[in-house]
Amino acid sequence: MENGWWSKIVAAAGRGNEGWFLENIKRRLGDGRGTKFWEDSWVGRESLNISFHRLYRLCENRKVSVGESGRWVEGVWVWDLKWRRELRDCERETVKSLMDAISSFVPTAGTKDRWTWRAATDGRYSTKSTYDTIKSKRSVNQNQRSEVKTLVSVWKTAAPQKALVTAWRLLRNRLPTADNLRKRNIMLGDVNQDCPWCHAHGENLNHLFLTCSKAQELWDEIQSWTGISSARPSSAAAHWIVFSECGKEKKVRNLLKTIWVGCIWLMWRKRNEKIFEGKDWEVKTLVREIKIRSWCWNKIFGILDPDMDLSRWCCDDLISHFL
Incomplete structure (x- = not known):
């Protein structure tokens, strides 16, 4: 050259x-x-x-x-x-x-x-090396666009702003769990940095919300209630996508998104109550609260039909009511 x-x-x-x-x-x-x-x-x-x-x-x-x-x-x-x-x-x-x-x-x-x-x-x-470089660059850009699309879909969910912010921070790995605080050089001193629920694993987002035994028990109950059967990824972003795409109809997918956001928001609240107030929680009690709040949110945002009352909403195999 x-x-x-x-x-x-x-x-x-x-x-x-x-x-x-x-x-x-x-x-x-x-x-x-x-x-x-x-x-x-x-x-x-x-x-x-x-x-x-x-x-x-x-x-x-x-x-x-x-x-x-x-x-x-x-x-x-x-x-x-x-x-x-x-x-x-x-x-x-x-x-x-x-x-x-x-x-x-x-x-x-x-x-x-x-x-x-x-x-x-x-x-x-060479032309080939240039093509390979552009192709790999495009692949990275596509992944970035996919991530942006995922985050945008959170903000379109029928839920209060405070719940959406929590879900968004989870997907961006921005919630102040013990591992994230350490990464930011925030000294935790003698504070227990284990999972507040199982105490068998260091606290991080994927464990806290997905792989902890108590979190898995919660998602088992949620899947049984909604009637969905799907793989359960160990990353928050993948879990959001898989869970929210289980419905064939757009309306069902929107309902599932609200339920997912409700789960995340209430789990984070329970985590904070456990750490700062010493309060524990039962899975079935939290599931009932998720059902009630998600029903209210969908009613407020006009997603549910008028004849969908709370008793029908709380019945098992929820998705079948929309088929």
């Missing part, structure tokens, strides 16, 4: 939204004369003017090439960067980090710098 036209491609990509392209090119150095020390990506995946922005602002010549940034001294390559003023102590520490980052480079006389393509093992650009 000729440096002239290839550099134009790189520059054009830098002006657009082709981040995937810039991530996959790298400057392979020869004598360093054709590569800008600060502004070309030749160390790591980003240019030094980004990694060491403060030093970039202090350098004497921002356009200097890599080969012009040092000299040979008795057969040893020595970096010789120029600064506009004397460096402060904190800046000298940053210079040491910069030197560590570039220490592996030694110029090769008579060899020109060139661009290489990270997406291919041989460093050569």
